[in-house]
Each structure stands twice: as structure tokens, then as C-alpha cells.
Amino acid sequence: PNPTQEYAEMFPWADGTPFDWDKTAAEGKLDEMFVKGDRVPGQKMLQNRVYTRDPRMYETMGVNGALMGLDYSSGTTSGANWEAWVGGSDASQQPATNTGVWATGYRNLKYVGGEFFRRKNPQWSWLQLSDVYLTYAEAILQDGGSLTDAISYVDQVRARVGLKGLAECNPDKNLTTNKENLLEEILRERACEFALQCTRYYDMVRYKRADLFERKLHGLRIYRLNVNGERTETPWYDTEQSSIDNENDERFYEPNKFEYEKFEITTGARIWWTDGFDCKWFLQPFPLSEVNKGYGLDQNPGW
Incomplete structure (x- = not known):
């Protein structure tokens, strides 16, 4: 599944201090929630690009403004920037309609082999x-x-x-x-x-955290803003970046102003979001065929 906004907020700032959406919004710094940099005259791409959050975020998911190419050995990035805004070259219109791989405003990168980086299928880390x-x-x-x-x-x-x-x-x-x-x-x-390594679910089960299962999840809808603060639903890297040579044209420069909006995920809504979490789901049912063999295997409660 795609990471959600709640998942992204678990990752702290790059210095380790907690990320707080409301505080960041009040300070007018949501534009810096993933990447920040300088727009230097004559340079199309952001200069002095800084990844502002926990490095594990960028190893785990694609986020707006980060560079696509990621060297998993050195942690360095290169290439084009992820365009996760509505109308961006990667997300297209999908975030506006809540479908596709960018439906939540993020996409999974961990254990993705070959799709973007032509890497071999990665090995699963069973114990770290x-x-x-x-x-x-x-x-x-x-x-x-x-x-x-x-x-x-x-x-x-x-x-x-x-x-x-x-x-x-x-x-x-x-x-x-x-x-x-x-x-x-x-x-x-x-x-x-251990993001996207089948760990969070079992941690929630171990501590019987029905409150976390019942917590409704949200996505991040992103809108690119032009110099006048108006929404612009167009790609940049393979269009304006490559076709406009006039550095006095705002479209020449990599976008760095966005509106970020949370929205509730309703597509594929879980029953425990609407009807509450049933405690029987902390355990899985044994196959009825095994229970019926009569050798003493009792079915788990509620099943």
C-alpha cells in the first residue's frame, strides 16, 4: 500500500526533533516539509538542496520535490525531481481523483526493484x-x-x-x-x-492497539503555485524545464511553492473505521478443516 500522511508524520525533522503539521503550517513552512533549496539566477534546478526530514523517509517513499535517483549505498540523490502535485509529470491528475500509485500524495519506494532504477530484485531483510x-x-x-x-x-x-x-x-x-x-x-x-516491512501491523497487534486500527487515515493533496500564488496543474521537468530558456520566465525555475492539503481516505475504507475494531481481529482464524479434524485444536475466540 501507499504510505499515508499519518505514516509520513512519524518521521521527524532531519535533526531528530518531531514533525508537527499544525506547528509547521502556522510557521508557514509546509513548503519545507520535504525539501528546501535556493533559486539561483540562471540555474533551473534548486541549488543547495536540503532534505529536511529523517533520511529514512526518502529511503521508504517518493515525496514531492525529492530527486528520483537514489543511491542506496551512499544515500545521495540525482536526476529529476518527483512531481507529486496535481498535474505533475509523475502524479498527473491521479491525486485529484484519489486513484493510482500517487493517490495518497506518496508512493512506495522500499523494496521496489527495477521499476525506476533498473535494479535487480532486492533481498528482503528478515533481521536487522x-x-x-x-x-x-x-x-x-x-x-x-x-x-x-x-x-x-x-x-x-x-x-x-x-x-x-x-x-x-x-x-x-x-x-x-x-x-x-x-x-x-x-x-x-x-x-x-522498518517501514513497509510488515512490522507496524504486528506491533499494533502485540499491544492490542484498537485505537490505532480505528484511526482514519489521510492522504496529502498537493498543488503547485506560480509566482502569483495561483494553482498551476502542469508538469515541469520534461516540459517547462526543458523548453523554456528565458531565466526571467518564472516557469524556467523548479517549482518550490506548494499548497499541501490533507484529505480523508475513503476509497477502500476499512470496516473498523466505520463500525469499530473487533477484538477477534487481533488473532487470525485457524482453517476450519483443521479444527474439524478433532485432535484438540480450538478455534480462536470470535471465529
């Missing part, structure tokens, strides 16, 4: 060192150990991608003394580290 660290941190927390020790293992995972310490970046959550808050941060960290 970061999984050991985060699992151990959770075990320390649940066994009554030092929360500071638990945080130290989380911080080793964060340090790999240049994020500052968890407690330092969340001073209002009292993570060295508040077990519940620290658990929430560990689960969020797992969601970022």
Missing part, C-alpha cells in the same frame, strides 16, 4: 541489527530496567541516520522517567526504521 537494538530497548523498558539504558539503544539506531538523541529531541515527554511515553516513541521509531 536495528531490530535487535530496538527489541532490546523495548525488553529493558518492559522488564523494569533503566529507561535511560533503553533510550541508549534507540539512540544508536537514530545515530545511523544522523538524528540527535531521543530524549534530547523530546524534552516535553520526560522519556527518562515516563514509561508510557517512551514505549510510544520506541513503537514510532520501529515504524520509521
